[in-house]
Amino acid sequence: MAESHDGPRIPTPAPPPDGAQPGNGAPSGPEQALCASDELAERGQAVVFDVMLWRAPARAFALRFDGAVVAYINRCAHVPTEMDWQPGQFLDMDKRWILCSIHGAAYEPADGRCVGGPCGRGRLMRIETAERSGTVYWYPSPDIQPVAFDDVGPSDGAAPESTP
Numbered sequence: 118m119a120e121s122h123d124g125p126r127i128p129t130p131a132p133p134p135d136g137a138q139p140g141n142g143a144p145s146g147p148e149q150a151l152c153a154s155d156e157l158a159e160r161g162q163a164v165v166f167d168v169m170l171w172r173a174p175a176r177a178f179a180l181r182f183d184g185a186v187v188a189y190i191n192r193c194a195h196v197p198t199e200m201d202w203q204p205g206q207f208l209d210m211d212k213r214w215i216l217c218s219i220h221g222a223a224y225e226p227a228d229g230r231c232v233g234g235p236c237g238r239g240r241l242m243r244i245e246t247a248e249r250s251g252t253v254y255w256y257p258s259p260d261i262q263p264v265a266f267d268d269v270g271p272s273d274g275a276a277p278e279s280t281p
Contacts, residue, residue, distance in 0.1 A: 146257035157181040160212040162205040169262040182226035186246045193217040194239025
């Protein structure tokens with residue numbers, strides 16, 4: 118790391134690779150593999166995954182719409198509730214809009230903006246994605262982080278005792 122007269126130089130995170138889509142701020146962590154590209158059929162079932170939103174557990178989803186992979190937090194802008202009417206099912210019967218199963222708020226899949234119903238001028242929280250070499254990736258942001266799976270034993274952090 119280079120030093121300057123102003124102190125240590127902090128490296129700037131690399132921009133997401135080509136194919137990344139704009140989202141909620143600059144990526145703040147390494148890419149996260151989500152699924153194989155062929156798991157997302159055009160206007161088909163979404164892949165649902167867990168994230169941390171503002172340091173609290175949340176669900177997110179990714180789907181393919183008009184050839185592009187889009188991903189959002191699974192939370193309606195009208196009422197913060199999960200939207201899928203069946204696991205991984207977010208699109209309306211015509212497969213044109215992302216539809217909240219609770220109050221019928223409709224969102225444009227390409228950008229997450231509300232197009233009808235009680236969501237007003239709201240929009241879904243987008244998650245940046247990229248697709249390359251047959252894999253779909255998502256990028257953490259300052260607000261949206263991967264779930265950390267710790268393999269720590271008991272809550273005090275001590276290793277479990279073995280019994281003879």
